[in-house]
Amino acid sequence: MKKIFNLLLGVVTSIGGFVEAGSxxxxxxxxxxxxFALLWAxxxxxxxxxxxxxxxxxxxxVSKQSMAAAxxxxxxxxxxxxxxxxxxxxDLLLLAAExxxxxxxxxxxxxxxxxxxxxxIGLVVWLVLWFGNFTIIEDGVGxxxxxxxxxxxxxxxxxxxxxxxxxxxxPSIPDHDLTRYAFLTVSIVGAxxxxxxxxxxxxxxxxxxxxxxxxxxxxxxxxxGMGFGSIVSMGVLVTSAVVLGPxxxxxxxxxxxxxxxxxxxxxxxxxxxxxALGVGCFGAAIEITLNAGYVLSQSFGWPWGIDKxxxxxxxxxxxxxxxxxxxxxxxxxxxxxxxxxxISVALTVVxxxxxxxxxxVLMNDHQYVKQHKAGPLANGFLAALTIVGALMALVVIPLxxxxx
Amino acid sequence: MExxxxxxxxxxxxxxxxxxxxxxxxxxxxxxxxxxVELRGGAPPRLAEVLIGxxxxxxxxxxxxxxxxxGVEHGLGIGEERPVRIRFSHVDEIGxxxxxxxxxxxxxxxxxxxxxxxxxLKIPGSR
Amino acid sequence: MSDTIRLDxxxxxxxxxxxxxxxxxxxxxxxxxxxxxxxxxxxxxGAAGLFERLGVGVRMILGFDAGSSFVAxxxxxxxxxxxxxxxxCSVEELKRA
Numbered sequence: 170m171k172k173i174f175n176l177l178l179g180v181v182t183s184i185g186g187f188v189e190a191g192s193x194x195x196x197x198x199x200x201x202x203x204x205f206a207l208l209w210a211x212x213x214x215x216x217x218x219x220x221x222x223x224x225x226x227x228x229x230x231v232s233k234q235s236m237a238a239a240x241x242x243x244x245x246x247x248x249x250x251x252x253x254x255x256x257x258x259x260d261l262l263l264l265a266a267e268x269x270x271x272x273x274x275x276x277x278x279x280x281x282x283x284x285x286x287x288x289x290i291g292l293v294v295w296l297v298l299w300f301g302n303f304t305i306i307e308d309g310v311g312x313x314x315x316x317x318x319x320x321x322x323x324x325x326x327x328x329x330x331x332x333x334x335x336x337x338x339x340p341s342i343p344d345h346d347l348t349r350y351a352f353l354t355v356s357i358v359g360a361x362x363x364x365x366x367x368x369x370x371x372x373x374x375x376x377x378x379x380x381x382x383x384x385x386x387x388x389x390x391x392x393x394g395m396g397f398g399s400i401v402s403m404g405v406l407v408t409s410a411v412v413l414g415p416x417x418x419x420x421x422x423x424x425x426x427x428x429x430x431x432x433x434x435x436x437x438x439x440x441x442x443x444x445a446l447g448v449g450c451f452g453a454a455i456e457i458t459l460n461a462g463y464v465l466s467q468s469f470g471w472p473w474g475i476d477k478x479x480x481x482x483x484x485x486x487x488x489x490x491x492x493x494x495x496x497x498x499x500x501x502x503x504x505x506x507x508x509x510x511x512i513s514v515a516l517t518v519v520x521x522x523x524x525x526x527x528x529x530v531l532m533n534d535h536q537y538v539k540q541h542k543a544g545p546l547a548n549g550f551l552a553a554l555t556i557v558g559a560l561m562a563l564v565v566i567p568l569x570x571x572x573x
Numbered sequence: 574m575e576x577x578x579x580x581x582x583x584x585x586x587x588x589x590x591x592x593x594x595x596x597x598x599x600x601x602x603x604x605x606x607x608x609x610v611e612l613r614g615g616a617p618p619r620l621a622e623v624l625i626g627x628x629x630x631x632x633x634x635x636x637x638x639x640x641x642x643x644g645v646e647h648g649l650g651i652g653e654e655r656p657v658r659i660r661f662s663h664v665d666e667i668g669x670x671x672x673x674x675x676x677x678x679x680x681x682x683x684x685x686x687x688x689x690x691x692x693x694l695k696i697p698g699s700r
Numbered sequence: 701m702s703d704t705i706r707l708d709x710x711x712x713x714x715x716x717x718x719x720x721x722x723x724x725x726x727x728x729x730x731x732x733x734x735x736x737x738x739x740x741x742x743x744x745x746g747a748a749g750l751f752e753r754l755g756v757g758v759r760m761i762l763g764f765d766a767g768s769s770f771v772a773x774x775x776x777x778x779x780x781x782x783x784x785x786x787x788x789c790s791v792e793e794l795k796r797a
Contacts (some may be wrong), residue, residue, distance in 0.1 A: 238593075241604065245591045246633055300698050303612070404600040426773065469627070470593055470604030483689035536669075582741070582794045586711055606717075608707040610740065617774040620731055620738040621704055633708050662736045 176386050182311020183394025184401065185274030186386040186481035188320070189453030190270040190510045191263065192200050192362030193358045193446060197426040199353045201418055202346070205329070205337030208403055210354045212338060214361035215399035220550060221362065221525070222370045224543070231388060232537045233531055236371045237467040240527045241538055246468075253468055255520040256364050257492070260457050260464075263363070264496035267454040268294075269506025273423045274447030284503050285462035291497035294454050298489060302476050306459070310452035319446045320404030323433035327411045334407065353567050359514035361402070362526045369460040372467070378426040378564040385543065402432030407434070422507055458496075462489030491564060511569075518565040521558040529555060582624055583667055584622065593670040594623065594659075596677045597643070603682050606630045606669055623664065623671070626656030651688065654681025705782040715745055715777065715785040724770065726777075729780055743777050743785075745770040770794040 188196075199207035225236050232239065238251050272286040297306065343350045350410035374387060412429045413420065415560040420426050423446060459475060466473035473485040500506075529551040532543035543551065582590065585608065594602045607624035628646055632639025646652045657680050659673055666672040677683055693699050707729070715723050732791040736738050746769040778786040788793075 214692070241591050242593070245586070246630055250634060384587070469630070470601065471627075472601055479692055480690050483686050483693050486693060487689050515666075574725050575743050581733045583738070584728050584744075585707065585740070590708060606708075609704050610710075612703040612705060612779055617739040618759060618779070620707075620740065624706075629708075632706070662740050665767075666740075671785045 170371050172386065176389055178306070178308060178380065179386065180394045180397065180481065181315070181416025182307055184374070184397045185311035185453045186197045186316050186399050186447075186456070187314075187398025188405065189449045190266045190506065191514050192357075192365065193405055193424075193426070193449065194420070194507050194510050195271075195353060195356045195514065196225050196402050196405035196428065197409045197413070197420045200429075201413040201420050203343055203350060203353070204410045204414050205334050205358060205407065206332065206341055206343055206350070206517075207353060207381060208337030208358040208406060209213060209340045211399055211406065211487055214234060215395055215402075216359070218362045218366065219391045219395040220547070221367055221516075221528060222395065223316075223388055224528055224547070225367045225371040226374045226379070226387040226391060227384060227541055228531055228537050230384055231381060231539050231541055234466050234537070235376060235463065235464075236527070236531075236553055237366045237464045239531055241468050242540065243464075243531060243537070244527060249468060252364070252520055252523040253464065255331065255516065255523070256368075257461065258466065258518045259491065259520070260461050260514050261496050261499060263365070263524075264457045264492070265499035265504070266460075266506045266509040266513060267450040268496060268500045269509065270450035270503070271447050271454065273451065273506060274443040274573065277424065277427060277443035278447075280351040280565050284501055287500040288495055289524075290451075290454075291493055291500075294451070294458055295490065296491055297455055298459060298475065299486075300477065303373070306455060306475065307373070310364035310531060313448050314452050317401050318404075319441050319445050320401050322404075322410060322432055324404040324407040324411075326433040329407055329411050335549065341356045341560060346518050347573075348568060348572035350569040350572075351459060351564070355518055355561050356511060356514050356567060357564070358561065359517040361399075361508075362521065363517055365457050365460045366523070368464050368467075369456050372460070372473075373461040376474060384401040404535075405429075422505075429483065458489050458493045461492035462486070465492075504513075512559050515569045518558075521563045522562055525551060525555045525558050526528070584687070588667050589623070589671060590675075592667075594625065595666070595672050596680075597672070598676060599672075599678045600611050602673070602677055602680065603671050607633065609658075620661045622661060623659045623673075624656045625659070625680075629656045649685065649688070651684045654684050659681045703780065705779060709786060710779060710782050713749045713783065713785055713788060715743075717787045717791055718789075723791065725788060727769070740774050742774065745772060770796060 170339065199210070199536040205529065225545070228239060229235050234242065237249075237253070257547070268287055268290050271290050275286050275290075276282065301309075370391075375520065379387065408418065408429045409426070412432055413425075418425055418428070427439050430442045434441050448475070462485045463473060465471075466482070466485040471484040472482045474482060477485075478485050531537045532551070581589060584658065590605055590608060591604050593604055596674075598603055603625045605623050606626055607629035609621045611619045611621040613619060626646070628639050628643040631642035646655045659675065659680060663673045663675055664671060665674045709726040711726055711728070714725055717723050724745040727746040729740050730744070731738045732741050738773065750754055769790075770785065772789075776787060776789045778788045
């Protein structure tokens with residue numbers, strides 16, 4: 170009974186924690202510019218994420234090692250330093266973008282200026298990590314994040330034409346701006362399949378002390394949690410498509426995106442959007458910061474864990490503090506959070522093949538997953554994903570230049 | 574890794590390098606960041622020491638990076654005890670982890686952790 | 701007279717034959733316990749580089765083993781200059797992996 174409750178909680182928190190700066194901005198732009206035509210991209214990206222997350226959780230549960238630890242151990246530091254270095258850079262930018270997103274949300278709510286909000290926001294993120302533990306952080310973030318369900322509510326209220334929505338799930342070639350369409354497709358994938366999520370998820374399996382009998386929880390949380398979470402993303406896209414599309418608004422800022430709530434929520438539009446954006450970004454900021462601590466400690470072999478006493482994992486604490494500080498500095502400089510989001514999303518796609526390739530090896534390695542190996546279908550998927558990922562990695566920078 | 578009666582053969586890169594290393598009480602000491610080998614003219618080279626430390630990792634990237642990290646370690650005041658060197662004769666077991674017959678306190682592997690601890694203890698809530 | 705070199709700096713380096721042709725990269729070394737010491741008995745030289753460590757994954761994607769490997773005895777490899785490992789015998793004398 171307790172396990173069922175925990176499972177439900179896990180699924181709910183996955184929904185609440187799904188959308189953040191990357192998914193909101195790419196879905197909002199996708200909807201405004203191409204109507205429902207990019208819904209399939211969100212669906213496909215979510216399936217990819219769910220499969221990879223399930224594998225990451227499986228490996229960590231069976232071997233008691235996170236992804237980063239397993240990659241160092243199995244591939245050595247020479248291989249790892251490239252995806253590790255790249256992931257840290259992406260995390261710094263993405264974290265700065267999330268913090269910026271929270272600052273924009275506060276400005277939408279209070280009207281008060283932007284840059285200097287970043288410092289207290291950074292402090293609050295740090296305080297939550299310093300005094301919290303894994304359960305409080307995961308459940309707190311997820312439950313607060315339920316406010317993002319307002320995107321689903323808004324989409325529902327707008328009564329979009331069901332057949333038109335359904336057609337959006339079939340991949341199609343648009344009749345205008347092919348490069349832009351391709352760029353947004355790739356960006357949606359990059360925004361959804363963030364590398365930090367995979368290591369975070371595998372570290373979480375260890376923090377929660379899952380064992381092999383819990384593997385069904387891992388599977389269910391991955392597929393159901395992320396599946397339902399993607400509906401929130403789709404809500405963003407549909408709402409944007411119905412409201413902003415006809416107005417020919419190209420979403421260049423979060424302020425513009427907020428307009429999508431006006432028909433559904435009237436005078437509450439900006440407040441609700443700001444809360445959903447702020448909470449979504451706050452949850453992501455906490456996870457990215459924590460994951461920076463995880464990935465550095467696990468790669469270098471330091472003791473780690475948010476449930477450990479802080480004095481027993483000093484390098485871990487110092488690592489996430491330093492990363493948070495650097496991101497706050499980047500955000501304070503005042504780069505546009507939306508632009509930073511799009512850049513980090515593009516970089517995510519560039520390193521994706523290097524992140525996926527280890528899965529192909531580890532999921533077939535008895536030392537890592539024992540008898541829970543990937544079947545031929547999963548291996549086929551991973552191989553295909555590595556190749557497709559490599560192709561996307563090659564085109565994303567040119568696409569960013571020509572379609573971004 | 575194979576067992577051949579009394580002798581054991583290992584694949585050093587696969588079985589030792591980058592693995593977790595633990596002390597005789599099972600406490601984490603970090604990872605095998607490097608290995609030094611003694612070349613002996615006329616006799617097979619001998620595995621000399623296991624090396625632990627960020628400067629060791631740094632020099633695997635590039636000699637310049639290694640020296641830079643060494644500089645940082647000196648700046649943090651832990652330079653003298655880095656890299657941690659453990660003679661191979663202390664290696665007890667090579668399995669999922671590398672186990673040595675020393676205690677963590679007998680090596681310098683916790684120096685940075687302890688130094689940071691003195692600062693972290695000043696922050697309330699460090700439990 | 702003994703010299704100490706860093707194994708992790710030698711691994712991955714290209715090893716050349718006596719007439720300066722590239723043979724492959726030093727991928728792995730095998731060591732044996734003798735008394736209190738571990739001594740290196742063999743070096744695995746592969747053409748595949750990183751792929752050696754990736755093992756099954758690459759075979760699955762590429763469908764074949766990338767490159768062939770040799771095994772050299774410790775006395776067939778000269779590491780006095782660790783940046784330029786050299787083979788001190790002919791390639792024919794090496795075992796195939």
